[in-house]
Amino acid sequence: MVSASIIKQRESLPIFPYRQEIIEAIRQENLLVIIGETGSGKTTQIPQYILESFEDVKFIGVTQPRRIAAITVSTRVSEEHGSKLGEVVGYSIRFDDCTSSKTRLRYMTDGVLLREATLDPRLEQYNVIIVDEAHERTLETDVLFGLLKTTHILRPELKILVMSATLNVEKFSDFFNSCPIFVIPGRTYNVLINHHRDARIISLKSTFVMRAVETALYIHCQEQPGDILVFLTGQGEIEKACRDLLDQEANLNYRKDVKYADEVRGIVVYPIYATLETLEQKAVFEDPPRYTRKIIFATNIAQTSVTIPGIKYVVDSGFVKQKSYDPTTGMDALLVVPISQAAATQRAGRAGRTAPGKAYRLYSRESFEQMEKETIPEIQRSSLLGTVLSLKKMGIRDILNFEFIDPPDPLLVKNALKQLFLLEAIDDKGKLTRLGDEMSIFPLSPFLSRVLVASSKEFECSREILIIVAMLSVEEIFISPRSEEKQFEAGERRKEFYHPSGDHMTLLNIFEAYLDNGYSREWCKERYLNRRTLTMAKNIRDQLRELMLKHDLPIISCRIKNEDKINDNNRSRKRHRRNSHADTKYDTNKILEAFSTSYYINLAKRHSHRPLFYHYASARASDNEDIDANSSLLALHISSTSSLFPDNKIVRMEDLDWVMYHNVLYTNKALMKVISKVKIEWVEERLKLFEKLVSVNLDGDDDEKNEGQENENDDDDDDDKFKAVTNIKIEENRIMKEEEKKNQRLAAVEAARQRAIHRRASNSER
């Protein structure tokens, strides 16, 4: 039963007056863009309007960028619908499918739909697909857009709705054949925006933390009661800002300095960032004590993922910490960069959710004008390795010309193709190999999928590799406590797990010990291990194991019964005997060699007398025999969180000639995150693939274009049709781009001619 209060609530939403109009628009259009600000009710109501008015609609899919949104929204909607969650209304996220045969409306993460699309690009089970929060432009959303365009041609009856919060959505409409845009007026309050008079954003980079604290204090002294949200970029500076503000507030004379001292007599200060433990986060959402002002220092988490109620003032530093992938070095950089105008607007909007508010920007109006209009979409600053493999799996040949709404730099696509070739997932013509086909079944980085397949078919250690791969797929396993003495203790406890070969085996040790101790909460706590992350790793391990069994990839252990039989590095084993977890119980060489089948790409050689490393392939490519003397090479450092970090004395630097790293993160220098020792003979043969790289054409356009329908051992007609249509679309796209280039060239020539004429004319005038 649906209560009267629920009906009343639904009818009070800003969207409700437009119900009939929306239903009519959806009836008429099979491609439609809908704009509605947060709080308009579009996410919860529109799918229900469709359920209520379209009898022939059997199944609706709604994507969300975040898991938590899929759960909370579907819970709310099932309540409104008057049924139990998982019946008519349900959700699907990784590891948690809360739907049944009765389900007609399914909320899910965009990643889940993308995975489904790789199996069935026609999305046959759906009558309606709604891509919600499209303005966030996640990598998954952008790939879905490209695929849905083909699906629309093959299944014109499928209703595709794109929902977004920003006003700047003509781009979406343009992309989807200039489809109509439906605008739902919002209901937000005015936010008065104060720019700094003259501060240029570039000059703020070193001072914005200090200035943000000053500004928060200024607001506290001069403005009416109301909570303050301050946008900064990272954990360290947020903790510092909290301390500084409290220090400065302690020196205030409330009667003299604080204008509204009758109403505000103190402050509470909170940090909020993603790695903060959930318990600590809770106070942030609660009302502050009476007569106190709540001041929150936040990362970008408060811009999109988390809403803090009752914010009246926003302080915007103008910066964000953003990850971007550099295809020339193969590294991720995590750098502090200026935000976009759209982000600044979104941040300011956080002050007007419940009442009119004010936003203080630490930068000038001119600086705002000079910012990028929109944040660069994820797809243009990520490695496309996994994406390209998925697209190849779907039979799309010419990825360079795939119809992306904002095409990534061709360098990014070429880089992904090269890496897939080095992983032997595609052949020298850019065609998916048998190995590549097997790799694409796993929801993993292709590097890890490759290792998993190798461990099962070649190295007979898939049981252990499954664990390590799962551990590499989750975030930080170690908890770093805030107090210094606890930090020391945590460091000491961590050493119990260190393995002399490096971090891969260390991760295995931790997981095995976690299993041996029955997933005990206490056990984790004593060792400063993050139990939530370990649980996640276990879920991922189980999911991957299921996938392996399903695809006939055997699970084999390389555990060694009689320890004395192995001749691997006896000395170092003895040295660590006191650490029960670090005893070698596995055929370490097998495990690491399996990893080297992918990670030979990330092979690094040590500097002859310093604890620095150089990427081996880059060194060879630059054709310089003396690796130490090659100044153009970027030095790679060992992360302090690695078991092989020099100070840990797990291994002598002299014994560490070759390592492979799992990834590199560039902040102020390049840090290798997870590393292990490598024997050069494991990888010598594979390194030759680097040499082949110069002579292959992986773009997959010229050779195969005329081959027509490919026979790839699957006789699914629909699938072939999808491939064919997508590939035709891509071909059109390519021709269009060439045409455009030609026109641009012609225009340039014409412009030059005009200039020349003009010059001649003005010369003759003189």
Place this chain on the structure above:
DNA sequence: GAGCACTGC
């Protein structure tokens, strides 16, 4: 020689 935004399959 010491710290790393946010998500997701």
